[in-house]
Amino acid sequence: MFTDRLYKTAKPIWEASYHHPFVQGIGNGTLDIDKFRFFMEQDYLYLIEYCRLFALGSLKAHNLQTMTVFADLLHSTLKVEMDLHRQYAERIGIEKEKLEQVQPAATTVAYTSYMLNVSQRGSLAELVAAVLPCTWSYYEIGTRLHEIPGASEHEFYGEWVKMYASTEFGELAKWLKDLMNELAEGKREEELKWLEDIFVTTSKYEYMFWEMSERKEMWPIEINS
Numbered sequence: 001m002f003t004d005r006l007y008k009t010a011k012p013i014w015e016a017s018y019h020h021p022f023v024q025g026i027g028n029g030t031l032d033i034d035k036f037r038f039f040m041e042q043d044y045l046y047l048i049e050y051c052r053l054f055a056l057g058s059l060k061a062h063n064l065q066t067m068t069v070f071a072d073l074l075h076s077t078l079k080v081e082m083d084l085h086r087q088y089a090e091r092i093g094i095e096k097e098k099l100e101q102v103q104p105a106a107t108t109v110a111y112t113s114y115m116l117n118v119s120q121r122g123s124l125a126e127l128v129a130a131v132l133p134c135t136w137s138y139y140e141i142g143t144r145l146h147e148i149p150g151a152s153e154h155e156f157y158g159e160w161v162k163m164y165a166s167t168e169f170g171e172l173a174k175w176l177k178d179l180m181n182e183l184a185e186g187k188r189e190e191e192l193k194w195l196e197d198i199f200v201t202t203s204k205y206e207y208m209f210w211e212m213s214e215r216k217e218m219w220p221i222e223i224n225s
């Protein structure tokens, strides 16, 4: 299966993400809330762009079934996943309206711009290769953290772990994996290599997103305005 090849190639990056102090901090409940706040704010902006990708997926779909699942992915991201962020925002004391007005950090801009650029220029296969690490790696992280005793019951981070370890989230990841395999069928090695490069690039951006959040890193230079 093509997704086995993708997984094998990106595994060192995915392992580094799982063992990243930010991710481990969620799992053992020791993550600094200020870092989590930074992450949630940036992730909210990220998810807005990620939704556009699903809308593009519907546009590029070859049949009604694929079109419908992309529409479901768009809907569940806007309504379920982003609701998690809105609920956390309320708990941390950020007003809902403020969430959309946050300034995007350099990594958020780079990551979302890359995904959208590849997906707009390319075929459905390129779009799926770009988005697959996002859904699949979060499900993998969620299920691994879920195995840590107490992680899902943690009074603050438990909801986050439960969301990404959920069967519903896993089904979305599985559907995207199946679609990737279907779209890779019959492609030449050169084309498969290109899809693999895209998958590796967004896997790297996933790692960079954890790193950015750990450091609460915005831009290396600012202006006073």
Ligand SMILES: Cc1ncc(CN)c(N)n1
Pocket: 043, 046, 047, 081, 133, 134, 135, 138, 206, 209
């Ligand atoms: C950066 C990032 N990547 C993936 C996901 C999972 N949708 C997310 N919420 N944020």
